Amino acid sequence: MTGILSTNIISPVGLTTADNFAAVRRGEHAMKDLSGWKGIPVRFCAGCFSDEQREALRVPGFSWLESMVIRSVQEALGHCDVDPASPRTLFVLSSTLGNVDELSPAPETDGDFRNFGESARKVARYLGIVTEPVVVCNACVSGVTAQLLADRLISAGHYDHAIVCGADTVSPFIVAVFHSFQSMSPTVCRPFDIERLGLNLGEGASTIILGRAAEADGWLLVDGLLDNDAYHVSAPDPTGDGVRRVIEGILAGRDTSDLATVSAHGTGTMFNDEMESKALAAAGLSNLPVSSYKAFFGHTMGACGVLETALALHALERGVILPAGGFEEIGVSGRIDISAAERTTQKRTLLKIVSGFGSCNGAALYVPKGRDAGEKPLKEGPAPKVLRRIRISPEAVILDGGKVPVEGTGQAMLTALYKDRLGDNIRFFKMDPFSRLVYLACGLLLKDNGLAPESLGILLFSRSGSILADRKHLGTFTGGAAFYPSPAVSINTLPNVVVGEVATRFRVKGETTFLILSERDGTLMDRIITSTLAATGPVTMVTGWVDCGEPDAFEADLQLITTF
């Protein structure tokens, strides 16, 4: 359990949490018709800053994404007494795509592009933060994952404070990703509505600063859970089972009489909203007011889990449940309590839920101090046992200490290894080199494990993430190529998607997380792994380092560990 010391939201309609709350209540939203934007031959709306706004917010020497992060963190730091320069202050960046709008199809034309780890470190140093930052890259679940990661590291005693900032930008890159999935609405999105046509992208940054519960006088983050529905990398389990499990896991054994509202993911796509409604109904929450903010800000991806939490808490502090923007007539089959009008409430407890590509889901519960819903003790079990280990380099594969006989080197070796040892998933061939590496390394550890899917998890660390897929995706619609972004390529621009692929194929239904560090840092990785184990209870987990910055320069060093 940790306390929320300060929040900020930077969006096209406001530069503070209070400004954004006031703007939403006035009926303002960030959405603009961007059909034909930057020559993209697509009809779509997005929550975008104007060029003038961007210019005014830009921090010299930093990218647009980094500028938003800096502005957001600085503003949030102004409202609390947290020393960014303390060796016990952590910085967690939550972002799905980072600086991709600065990326080019080839390294030699990159210009000022900085990858995730370098970017987070540069921003951290500018802000005076001295510790190594962690980047959460868990698709749309990132914002909640980042808060839980920070909460666990503070609870485990490694840090006193954590600055959690979620941010993503709207760029041709991300428009091409979502266009290839045909999931963008040409008009302002209508979450949970019968006439919803898809989502709107959005950009912004949002910060939540966490500290020890004793320090906070407002809200406490009392619990959170992540899981994987192991259904499909780009479509949620239609039954909503993954979301139902995280909700029920959090609420089990708690007095829910103070539960005021659920801030839903509510993207406005057919699949997401239908699935969420079923999950809420199945969890017995049909009478809990549902809100969705996607029609105000768009889907801000890595930011949304932070932004929507900050806004919902600010509203609840004032007894307000904001309306479900864009909603008019119910268009989902799970019975939920949703309203196009603002409501008031005496209750104060907030449930936040999110779902994302890579088949992952998350939920978190926030309670005002004094209405404590009861802390679950850390489930500290025995030290983890290492069950299996795999190391893959371009020259060799070492499994459980023995060299695996396999033909060739580099990518050819990976393909040969796949054919010899796994060989039953045609999707392997559609993966980029990084995804192939991760799929193989995880697959060889998880194959035929015979364990309950709910007791299995994945926690991976990397430096380069999806950079190879990112460059390939760019090449499908830039440099004179007509605008035909490929869904098979663009899906892998989210590095956690291959984790979802592993989860789906090898039945992993526990927590799955993908993190990026600026370099392999054993101490930091150990802290994250042990604090995760303490928070999740008995689990068997694939964890370790995976990196592939060039097709034939890669490294996987993974272990299968257990606390059972």
Add this chain to the structure above:
Amino acid sequence: MEELINTLKLQIIDALNLEGMTPDEIGNDDPLFGEGLGLDSIDALELIVILDKNYGIKLASPAEGKTVFKSVATIADYVSKHRTK
């Protein structure tokens, strides 16, 4: 028609990265989804891109593609009737 079928097979193999596969290994009437080639929803979107990019055919949704994408033969039949380039 045989030529179109062969071209389509090559385009499918290329776009879906069906490494090591030759056109002969895909039967004209083999189901592409489920049993058979084992394609999934992401591949369906990829097939929509193939039709748009190479033949100027705009399918509105994967649902509309369901009947068209049964096999390479059904795609070839649809393409020959609706192509604009």
